[in-house]
Every structure is written in structure tokens, then in C-alpha cells.
Amino acid sequence: MRTERVTFLPPSGRLIKAPEHFIAPDGVRQVFAEAKQGRRDFLRGAFAAAAAGVAGGAAMAQTEGDPAILQLPEHSRGLGRPVVSDGYGKPSQHERNVQRRQSPGLTQTAQASVSFAPLQSLFGIVTPSGLHFERHHQGWWDIDPSKHRFMVNGLVKTPKVFTMDEVMRLPSVSRFHFIECGANTGMEWGNVAVPTCQYTHGMLSCSEFTGVPLITLLQMAGADLKKGRFLLAEGADGSSMTRTIPMSLIESGEVLVAYGQNGEMLRPENGYPLRLVVPGVQGVSWVKYLRRVEVGDQPWATKDETIHYVDLLPDGQHRQYTSIQECKSVVTTPSGGQVLLDRGFYSITGLAWSGRGKVKRVDVSVDGGRNWRNARLQEPVMSKCLTRFNLDWVWDGKPAIIQSRATDDTGYVQPAGRQLRGVRGTRSIYHNNAIQSWLVQESGEVKNVHIA
Amino acid sequence: MCTSPRALAVAALLLFAGFAAPAQERFPGIGRAATPAEVKAWDIDVRPDFQGLPAGSGSVARGQDVWEAKCASCHGVFGESNEVFNPLVGGTTDEDIRSGRVANLRRSDFPGRTTLMKLSTLSTLWDYINRAMPWNQPKSLSVEEVYAVTAYMLNLARIVPDDFVLSERNIAQVQQRLPNRNGVTTAHALWPGQELGGKARPDVAATACMANCPVETKVTSMLPDFARNAHGNLAEQNRLVGPQRGANTAGTGAKLAAQSVQGAAATGAVTMPADLLQKNSCTACHAADRKLVGPSWTDVAKKHPGRGDYLAGKIRAGGSGAWGDVPMPPQAISAEEAVRIAEWLASGAAP
Numbered sequence: 181m182r183t184e185r186v187t188f189l190p191p192s193g194r195l196i197k198a199p200e201h202f203i204a205p206d207g208v209r210q211v212f213a214e215a216k217q218g219r220r221d222f223l224r225g226a227f228a229a230a231a232a233g234v235a236g237g238a239a240m241a242q243t244e245g246d247p248a249i250l251q252l253p254e255h256s257r258g259l260g261r262p263v264v265s266d267g268y269g270k271p272s273q274h275e276r277n278v279q280r281r282q283s284p285g286l287t288q289t290a291q292a293s294v295s296f297a298p299l300q301s302l303f304g305i306v307t308p309s310g311l312h313f314e315r316h317h318q319g320w321w322d323i324d325p326s327k328h329r330f331m332v333n334g335l336v337k338t339p340k341v342f343t344m345d346e347v348m349r350l351p352s353v354s355r356f357h358f359i360e361c362g363a364n365t366g367m368e369w370g371n372v373a374v375p376t377c378q379y380t381h382g383m384l385s386c387s388e389f390t391g392v393p394l395i396t397l398l399q400m401a402g403a404d405l406k407k408g409r410f411l412l413a414e415g416a417d418g419s420s421m422t423r424t425i426p427m428s429l430i431e432s433g434e435v436l437v438a439y440g441q442n443g444e445m446l447r448p449e450n451g452y453p454l455r456l457v458v459p460g461v462q463g464v465s466w467v468k469y470l471r472r473v474e475v476g477d478q479p480w481a482t483k484d485e486t487i488h489y490v491d492l493l494p495d496g497q498h499r500q501y502t503s504i505q506e507c508k509s510v511v512t513t514p515s516g517g518q519v520l521l522d523r524g525f526y527s528i529t530g531l532a533w534s535g536r537g538k539v540k541r542v543d544v545s546v547d548g549g550r551n552w553r554n555a556r557l558q559e560p561v562m563s564k565c566l567t568r569f570n571l572d573w574v575w576d577g578k579p580a581i582i583q584s585r586a587t588d589d590t591g592y593v594q595p596a597g598r599q600l601r602g603v604r605g606t607r608s609i610y611h612n613n614a615i616q617s618w619l620v621q622e623s624g625e626v627k628n629v630h631i632a
Numbered sequence: 633m634c635t636s637p638r639a640l641a642v643a644a645l646l647l648f649a650g651f652a653a654p655a656q657e658r659f660p661g662i663g664r665a666a667t668p669a670e671v672k673a674w675d676i677d678v679r680p681d682f683q684g685l686p687a688g689s690g691s692v693a694r695g696q697d698v699w700e701a702k703c704a705s706c707h708g709v710f711g712e713s714n715e716v717f718n719p720l721v722g723g724t725t726d727e728d729i730r731s732g733r734v735a736n737l738r739r740s741d742f743p744g745r746t747t748l749m750k751l752s753t754l755s756t757l758w759d760y761i762n763r764a765m766p767w768n769q770p771k772s773l774s775v776e777e778v779y780a781v782t783a784y785m786l787n788l789a790r791i792v793p794d795d796f797v798l799s800e801r802n803i804a805q806v807q808q809r810l811p812n813r814n815g816v817t818t819a820h821a822l823w824p825g826q827e828l829g830g831k832a833r834p835d836v837a838a839t840a841c842m843a844n845c846p847v848e849t850k851v852t853s854m855l856p857d858f859a860r861n862a863h864g865n866l867a868e869q870n871r872l873v874g875p876q877r878g879a880n881t882a883g884t885g886a887k888l889a890a891q892s893v894q895g896a897a898a899t900g901a902v903t904m905p906a907d908l909l910q911k912n913s914c915t916a917c918h919a920a921d922r923k924l925v926g927p928s929w930t931d932v933a934k935k936h937p938g939r940g941d942y943l944a945g946k947i948r949a950g951g952s953g954a955w956g957d958v959p960m961p962p963q964a965i966s967a968e969e970a971v972r973i974a975e976w977l978a979s980g981a982a983p
Contacts, residue, residue: 277868277878284863288716288924290915292767301871318764331666331674339666346662371853375863375881400663409827412677418770420763422677426825461824472674479828481680481753483760490750490816496738497815498750502822506834517866518876526875535824543840548849552842581849587840595838596847603835607740611822619851625879630853 296382337402390440460535695784
């Protein structure tokens with residue numbers, strides 16, 4: 181169906197007409213000729229074929245109206261399917277294009293790799309669990325929760341072991357937080373490398389996480405919080421991912437040992453049955469398959485704090501323990517790789533977030549950053565959580581460069597790429613929170629661009 | 633929602649320590665003391681001050697043997713390979729060993745950054761090899777093997793001599809020879825706390841100009857036309873309803889791929905035993921349509937059509953020379969599973 185749609189586009193592409201109202205001249209002639217002879221069934225068939233050919237659009241004859249209205253569809257005239265056709269429901273078959281995807285050539289193995297969430301197709305702030313981005317360092321597992329254990333050791337009075345049953349008996353909290361990989365948008369530090377916001381920003385997701393504040397479990401073990409200002413979190417999978425977590429953040433009550441995600445258990449790809457939630461901090465610290473935490477008096481300089489997830493500066497030094505995801509935003513609609521169907525009204529919409537707190541304001545420009553307007557922020561606006569924004573826009577068919585710029589409640593303003601590169605150079609890889617630019621061409625096609 | 637750490641701390645206090653009883657007594661019946669053996673089994677981390685490092689030793693020579701048997705297939709004989717993972721060794725000099733700063737990291741024209749160019753703490757290397765290597769059999773190396781492999785890598789970068797034996801007694805001295813030991817800084821505002829000192833203010837201070845802002849809206853970078861299809865057909869990556877569609881970027885490449893998939897399906901070939909390929913870690917070195925460490929399954933299928941028995945034998949016995957220098961180690965896989973994989977390969981390796 182999609183390819184038929186494309187063949188309807190005028191070759192010049194100056195103005196993309198939606199294929200509504202379209203029926204080939206031959207077809208129109210034939211339909212009316214046959215109709216005069218009273219062959220209503222043929223007429224019906226012809227309209228049905230035309231409707232199918234334009235991807236569900238309404239092929240309209242001059243006189244009667246839209247066959248999607250006039251010809252009652254099967255679903256209005258028949259008996260639908262029974263309950264529990266599928267014990268765990270799936271999205272509509274028409275949503276099959278909405279998938280998480282790998283960026284070709286980014287990694288050479290599929291187990292130490294990434295899949296990106298389809299931000300261009302999501303609404304609101306919550307990422308459906310099956311579309312949550314993935315980052316595995318040594319493949320993922322579906323672990324039997326009855327055999328999973330959680331250990332607390334190090335500078336504690338008594339090292340402790342908890343079963344999943346015990347962790348889940350403790351008082352829990354549920355909170356919405358974004359998780360963003362430190363390398364999100366990393367391919368774009370130097371130049372444009374990927375076409376769509378799925379690949380530029382898709383190592384970003386947001387869920388309601390349910391779990392126990394880590395501080396509770398540390399207190400149960402009698403942790404020495406005076407001396408123990410650092411915590412090591414360790415996974416149970418092959419990579420046994422380890423990251424150092426600041427005790428001040430744990431003491432704030434924000435860091436969770438989580439088992440729930442969007443009302444159900446964590447997905448295996450996201451760490452089932454237990455993961456750490458470290459709000460505002462890059463995803464690599466949200467250790468999956470969490471088996472152990474250790475309280476200590478100095479950081480651990482683990483592999484992913486020394487060889488990777490370090491930010492190279494122009495003077496050849498690496499910044500170590502860069503953890504916070506700074507204030508950032510991206511327009512998801514319209515965005516790179518999409519085609520606007522026509523001139524006229526559009527609601528520009530996107531996502532904004534900050535690892536330091538709440539998003540206070542988002543500005544949107546359609547002229548490449550010369551002039552900006554305040555976007556509407558959609559409630560609720562929560563700390564260290566995605567915020568949805570939108571702004572009315574009427575496209576006049578001329579080229580436009582769409583950008584968004586977020587400000588958080590610390591007053592920090594999302595920078596332009598040139599400002600970021602001015603301080604950190606072009607080889608930093610991690611923590612690229614630059615303003616994103618989308619060029620809307622006259623053809624309606626949207627391209628990922630960097631601008632001076 | 634509270635955002636200041638102090639307010640949250642107060643809230644946490646109210647929520648989780650609602651009365652005076654310490655947390656240890658507040659949740660009776662939940663959790664138990666870990667036994668010393670349990671802690672020993674899991675507490676394997678090694679810190680920069682080498683706390684946690686088990687006593688032991690390993691020589692460069694022993695390391696070379698272990699390396700060639702267990703590491704070289706992914707990392708190359710000299711740690712230089714870029715086939716599967718980024719190169720581990722290279723880019724450091726004797727001068728870097730003296731200064732503790734890797735000069736090549738200052739150059740923007742130096743291709744790539746190897747592990748030893750970035751390594752600032754030796755504990756990191758030991759700990760990671762011990763916990764996560766080899767990639768498809770993590771935690772299978774003995775303490776001696778971990779010391780030995782670490783020594784071999786250091787020797788490749790001329791940090792230790794050929795006859796060196798690395799041990800818990802001399803590792804701190806070797807730390808003082810790491811080429812990038814002085815190459816990291818925590819002077820930034822991206823650590824969420826005061827534990828590392830750091831900086832209070834973010835390094836980039838932008839302002840929110842609203843009108844007639846001084847910008848040049850000149851496009852400096854966009855994808856070239858030949859890369860239009862590099863991420864597949866974008867029309868198939870966007871919803872089929874709504875304000876816009878995905879751009880049709882299908883080119884010749886995409887069409888060919890689609891045809892070859894149809895062709896394979898038409899032959900009615902044996903289905904891919906994806907479960908076995910995954911379980912036996914075949915996917916660590918082989919892929920369907922491109923060479924990784926070993927040949928692609930498509931290439932194997934082309935070379936040995938109908939030779940299921942031969943392939944089943946090769947899978948279990950391993951081999952070298954037929955597809956290049958990198959040997960395929962013998963695989964601990966049941967005969968039955970090897971036959972299933974081999975038959976699939978021999979019948980065309982349909983995806």
C-alpha cells in the first residue's frame with residue numbers, strides 16, 4: 181500500500197497532495213459509463229479497489245461522497261473477534277512499521293549493540309515497554325526470578341541477601357523517569373550521520389518504574405553512610421556491568437531498585453527481574469539484572485567509567501565519571517525522514533528532558549534559530565522525566581528549519597551544537613545535548629541538518 | 633514534586649523511617665545475612681587502589697598462549713584487530729609511558745582510540761578481563777590466566793618487558809608506567825554530587841534569545857544522496873496514518889535484499905535454527921550475510937551445498953586455513969545440535 185501511495189506523488193514534488201480525491205481518469209470514465217448502465221455492483225467494486233489503492237484514503241466520486249462512509253465496511257456489518265483472542269494483546273497490524281531498530285554499521289555484533297526507540301511515532305511521554313530502546317554489552321537474558329538474588333555488601337554492618345519475594349514485600353514507590361544512553365546523539369558530534377530522530381535521539385525512553393528506594397536496603401544492612409560515599413552496582417549477566425553511583429543521590433531517595441515498568445514487570449531486555457533506576461543519570465548506570473551493590477569510600481573506575489563513557493576533550497584529556505544527562509529536547513513531529521502531506525496546519529511536537537530536574541520551558545523556531553516562540557508544555561511536567569511540548573504551525577510550502585530549545589528549572593539552556601563543540605571539541609561522543617535542526621524542503625521531505 | 637536534594641532527603645526520611653526504629657528492625661523477616669562464601673563468590677571487583685585483587689601471578693609468555701587460544705579470534709593476535717571490537721593495543725609510545733599522557737589523544741587526525749590509549753587505571757583492565765572475558769565465556773579464566781593476559785597486553789604496548797611476570801606485588805609499580813595514567817579529569821559538572829570535587833557550573837552557558845537572534849542559517853552538514861538508503865526504506869519506519877509519512881528511500885540495494893529473501897523462501901529450505909545459533913554462541917563470530925570473525929552463513933552454504941555431514945564434523949572439530957588465518961576453536965556442542973545447524977547450512981542457510 182505504501183508504494184502505491186508514493187507513485188501518486190507528482191514527480192516534481194513541489195506540493196505533496198494527499199491521495200484523497202484521487203481516482204485515475206480512466207477509472208472515472210469507466211465508473212460513470214457503467215453506472216449509467218445500472219451496474220451498481222461494478223461501481224461498488226471499483227470504488228473498493230480505488231480505496232485500497234490509496235492506503236485507506238477516501239477515493240471520492242464527484243457526486244455521492246466518500247466510499248469509506250457510503251460503503252459500509254465489513255467491520256460495521258459483521259461479527260468481530262472474541263475476547264482473549266490473544267492473552268497478551270498486540271498493537272494493530274497497521275502499526276507494524278513502529279519498531280525499535282538497529283543503526284546499520286554502528287556495531288559489529290548484535291549482542292554488544294543498541295536498538296533505537298521509534299520516537300517519531302510515539303505520543304505523550306511514556307515509551308511502550310516493547311519499544312523501549314535496548315543497550316546490551318554481552319547479550320540479554322530472561323532470568324528466572326525465583327533464582328535471582330540481590331546482595332548488599334562493603335561498608336555495611338551485616339552483608340545481606342534478598343530474594344525477589346523479599347524485595348517485592350517491601351514498601352514500593354512508582355515514579356516516571358526518562359532513561360537516556362550517554363551516547364545518545366553521539367553519532368552527530370562531528371557531522372550529520374543518520375537520517376531520522378529514531379537514530380539521532382532514540383536511545384531515550386521513559387517509563388513508570390516501580391521499586392524500593394535503594395537507601396532502604398542499605399539501611400537494612402547497616403551501611404556506613406559517613407565513610408561510604410560511593411556505591412558499586414553490579415549486574416548478574418555475562419558482562420556483570422559495574423558502575424559507581426554517588427551516595428548523595430541515593431540518600432535523596434531517588435535511586436530505586438526496580439522490578440516494575442509501566443504497570444508490569446520489567447521486560448527481559450530491560451533487566452528483568454531487577455534493575456537500578458538512577459534518575460537523571462545516563463542509562464549505563466541503570467544496571468540491569470542487578471545482583472549486588474557494594475558500599476565503598478572511593479569510586480571504582482570500572483571499564484565503562486575508564487575506557488568507555490569518558491568524554492574526550494580537545495586537550496587530549498578524558499572527563500571521567502560524567503553522569504548527568506543535561507537539559508535537551510528534540511522535535512519528533514515533523515522530523516527527519518518524514519514527508520509532509522500538504523501545506524497548511526501542523527502541530528509541531530516533541531520531547532524535552534533534564535537530568536537536573538524539571539523542564540521549565542521549551543522554545544521552538546521554524547527559521548533556523550533566528551526567531552523563537554514558547555511551546556506549550558503538556559501536563560504533567562515531572563522531575564527527570566520526559567515532557568511533551570507542542571506548538572501550532574502553518575506551513576506555507578517554503579523551506580523551513582525547525583528546532584527546539586529547552587530550559588530546565590536550574591536555568592540551564594540547551595546549547596547549539598557550535599557552542600557545545602566550542603568547549604568540548606568534536607570527539608567527545610557522549611553527552612551531546614545540542615539543539616537539533618530539521619530542514620523541511622519544498623517537496624515536503626524533512627532532512628536532518630547541521631547549521632552554522 | 634520536590635527537586636532539591638534536601639527536600640527529597642526529608643521526604644525520604646519521612647517515608648522510609650517514619651518512626652524511630654532503624655531500618656534493620658523495621659522490616660522483620662525480610663533479608664538475611666550473607667555467608668562469607670556467598671560474598672566471596674560475588675564480590676569480585678578490583679578498585680584502582682587494588683582492593684579486591686586476588687593474590688597470584690602470570691607471565692607474558694603464558695599470556696601469549698592464553699591470548700592465542702581464547703582472545704585472538706576476536707581481538708587479533710596483537711590486540712590490533714578492528715573486526716569485532718575496537719582495537720585494544722596501539723597508539724601509545726615510550727614517551728607516553730614516561731609522561732603519563734598519550735600524545736595521540738591530542739591529535740584530531742589520529743584514527744581511533746585503543747583501549748591502552750585510554751586506560752588510566754590498571755585495575756580496570758584486570759577487573760574487566762576477570763569479570764567479562766572471553767566474551768562468550770565470561771568468568772571462565774583462572775586468576776593466573778587473568779594476570780597473564782593482562783601482562784601480555786601490557787607487553788604488546790612495551791609497558792612491561794618480554795620476560796615480565798605480573799603479580800599482586802608489582803602491579804602498583806606497573807600502574808606508574810601506564811601511558812595514560814595522568815589523562816583523566818573529574819573537573820566537570822556532570823557528576824550528581826560533591827564526592828569528586830568537580831565544578832558547580834556547567835561548562836556550556838547558552839542563553840535563550842527569542843527574536844532576531846544572531847545566527848547564520850546556513851546548512852553545513854546533511855546526508856549525501858548516496859546514503860539515502862543507508863538506514864533502509866524510511867517509508868517502512870513511519871506510521872501509515874497521521875500528519876506525515878516516511879520518505880520512500882528504497883533503492884537498488886533494498887530491492888536486491890528483498891528479492892534474495894523471497895528466493896530463499898521459495899526453495900523451501902530448512903528453517904534457521906536460531907535458538908541453537910544463539911545458545912552455542914555461533915552468533916558471536918558469524919552472521920547471515922557478512923563476514924565477522926568467521927565467514928557468513930551464506931558463504932558457508934555456497935561453498936558446501938549438500939555437505940551436511942562434513943559441516944557437522946567441522947563445527948565440532950573446529951579448523952583453520954579454509955576461511956583465513958583466524959582459527960575456529962572446537963565447539964562443545966552436542967552431535968545432534970551440530971547436525972541440525974549443518975543441515976540448515978548445507979541446504980542454503982535460508983534466513
